[in-house]
Amino acid sequence: MKKARISLAAEFKTAKIDPRIYGSFIEHLGRAVYGGIYEPTHPLADEEGFRKDVIDEVKKLNVPIVRYPGGNFVSGYNWEDGVGPVDERPARLELAWGVIEPNLFGTNEFVSWCKKADTSCMMAVNLGLRGAEDAKNLVEYCNHPSGTKYSDLRIKHGYKEPHNIKLWCLGNEMDGDWQIGHKTAREYGRAASEAAKVMKWVDPDIELVLSGSSNLNMKTFGDWELETLDLAYDKVDYVSLHQYYDNRPGDTDSFLAKNIAMDEFIKTVICICDTVKGKKHSKKQINLSFDEWNVWYHSNGDYIEKWCTAPHQLEDYYNFEDALLVGLMLMTILKHADRVKVACLAQLVNVIAPIMTENGGRVFEQTIFYPFMHISNNARGSVLLSKLECDSHETKEFGAVPDMDCVAVINDSEDEIVLFAVNRSRTEDYTLDVTLLDREGFKAAEHTEMAGFAATDGNNFNTCPVKPCAAAVPETDGKKTEIHIKPFSWNVIKLKK
Structure with missing residues (x-):
């Protein structure tokens, strides 16, 4: 031995842990929402259609925040479609994932679900096809008490008290040419800066996440962060990181070392943030939101029928080596707790997720469920x-x-x-x-x-x-x-x- x-x-404490690093993610994608957290016809659905067995599983993970509603989905999403009387909401072609979005579940339902699951909402705004005005209106709808068009609309919809959502994402992966409304770094930096400005005018207490590179292999990685931060530095609080890992070659030894690459990714983005800080002679520190991370590759080749609703999409079945790497990745995030203040395991239910459900049936815990649960529940402190x-x-x-x-x-x-x-x-x-x-x-x-x-x-x-x-x-x-x-x-x- x-x-x-x-x-x-x-x-010798390196950092106080922000519990928001144990966040997760629900996107309108596959069966994450419909058939995942929301299934009114399920025997265990509550009066709002939320699956109580799924809520119980989420509570085990002790997740403090959940990012919503996307993801790629958000760049084509009109938030107004998902509020108000359900029978008046329009179904839409959802272009990011090639499905039909029925809009039976939206902002208010998600906030209500969060309360029942003992978590809170990390809201993303659409900076793809929309912009500053619509982002401002959504903050007003969610956070302003009353007496204005959108706050009174929320009250009319049955939610008298404001939702008080405090963490917001300024779009999603805008550097990617697959993204609806894809932008150059300069275009996005200006759009994010203007959206951030008016969002904080509506509610000065919110925190904002600037969309960083979609992954570290993007050709514009580094330059994207430098230019967008240069334009929006004084108005944002975090910059996002996204990264998924796979073992397509079947090389377990290399696969279980991929958290080393994650460590270098984090260090590089910290250096970029501090470079912009130095250039601006700023006393403000930009921290990191690693708001998409996981193992993802098992389901990538699955065929999905076009224009259906809530298909079995990106439903990875995880194995033991995946669980070990998920544990290693979360340990790596912990080692950078001085700068990584938010992180989201992507995703939470059915879609590359630790929790899997059957429509109308059972639920089970994937292998990756356990390392996440152990760290989330036990790594609270420094x-x-x-x-x-x-x-x-x-x-x-x-x-x-x-x-x-x-x-x-x-x-x-x-x-x-x-x-x-x-x-x-x-x-x-x-x-x-x-x-x-x-x-x-x-x-x-x-x-x-x-x-x-x-x-x-x-x-x-x-x-x-x-x-x-x-x-x-x-x-x-x-x-x-x-x-x-x-x-x-x-x-x-x-x-x-």
Whole structure:
């Protein structure tokens, strides 16, 4: 058995964690809305048509924000189509995904669903086919108390109290030529700046996310951020990052190192933000919203019939190696908690999601559900500076990669430290020595693991074998703890006073 060591100091906190990094995403795409969170004919639907079994699953994930309504969808969406009496709402051709949008579910329904799911809305505005005026009107509709055209319209629609949505996205992936209303960096920077200006005039307390590059492989990546931030820096609060990873080559070793690429992506965008800050001699810091991230590739070749409603679209069935990478990606976000203040696992239900449903039937938890649930529920507090020592293995894509990755979080009362650890090695057991340099009295209280699975093992509606289980609690002397970390495994270790 190999040995690894991680050294921690409770006094050395790298960042206070913003719980919004445990956000997710619901887009009008596939069965995310219709047949996902909203299915009035389902036996477990409530009086508003929301599936209560899905709400229960979302609550397990402890998701503080959910981005809505897109995604590519938002760039062609008229928000007015989705409010008011349902029988008066128009069905529309939805060009982003080639389907018909019935508009049975819209802004007010989503805010109501958020309340029932113990979460809040992160609203995106259409800067594709629309612009500043429509964005301003939506903020007025959602957040202004009363006495104006759009706030009174909300009241007329049955929502007397304002929704008070505080986090808004200025469009989506406007650098992509697939996007409805695609723009150059200058065009988008000006449009975002003007929209941001009037949105904050309506409600000065909102925060705004500038749309960054669609992914780090875009030819304009870097230049896009530099130019759009230069135009909108003083009016926005965050810049977005989007990135998905895949294992199309079937190279597990390289796949489980892709969070290293994610780490470099985050560092690069931080450098760009700070370059613009320096250029402007600004005291304001722009932070990051990593509001689309996940594994995505299993469903990309699926055929979808044109102009249907709520098809089975982008319904990835995840396996165990996907769960390990999702855990690694969220650990990477934690390591940058000083600058990443918002993040959204894309998506939440059915569409590349941790929760899967049957129309009229069952629900099950995908493999990726568990690492997300573990971190979201247990990594609340501050990230600790740590030093990990372990062996490495060679990968085709990234060269030498550490066998293990770890991150540690201490809670606000400083009586519990939670360590998250992934063993990438498919063959090597490790004894992990956890040394707390400046505190005594912390003892191992719990060890949860996902181990013993093949890379391609997964869950489905009939059987869910890939789940966490309790592992043996290691012995400790109050300062040093030795933990058995199995090969190819996900681990959560709690140390308590």
